[in-house]
Amino acid sequence: MYTVMFLQEGAGSLMSMLPFLAIIVVFYFFMIRPQMKKQKKEKAFQAEIKKGTKVVTSSGIHGKIAEINAANNTITLETGAGKIMFESSAISMELSKKYTEPTKK
Numbered sequence: 001m002y003t004v005m006f007l008q009e010g011a012g013s014l015m016s017m018l019p020f021l022a023i024i025v026v027f028y029f030f031m032i033r034p035q036m037k038k039q040k041k042e043k044a045f046q047a048e049i050k051k052g053t054k055v056v057t058s059s060g061i062h063g064k065i066a067e068i069n070a071a072n073n074t075i076t077l078e079t080g081a082g083k084i085m086f087e088s089s090a091i092s093m094e095l096s097k098k099y100t101e102p103t104k105k
Helices: 002-048 093-098
Strands: 055-057 062-069 074-079 084-088
Touching: 002 093
Parallel strands: none
Antiparallel strands: 055 062, 062 074, 074 084
């Protein structure tokens, strides 16, 4: 008799946990996984940047890469106002790709 009550209690607690598990799965697929993919793409983009590439920073400054300093992870951009030093993580992947894509007519 006690075993039957125990099994019924276990099944009820499992069913009550099902919505929480579903929320965690949805959260993973819609929030965590896309963010991880985006970070991986950004790292690959920053690794392929070379001198002379036209880029846009995350603050919206357009320029051409004049120097890349791997020792302290900085990039010097040549803009219309002069040369400005940025962290390499400040280069925006999305804007740079839009800036360098050829326009279709």
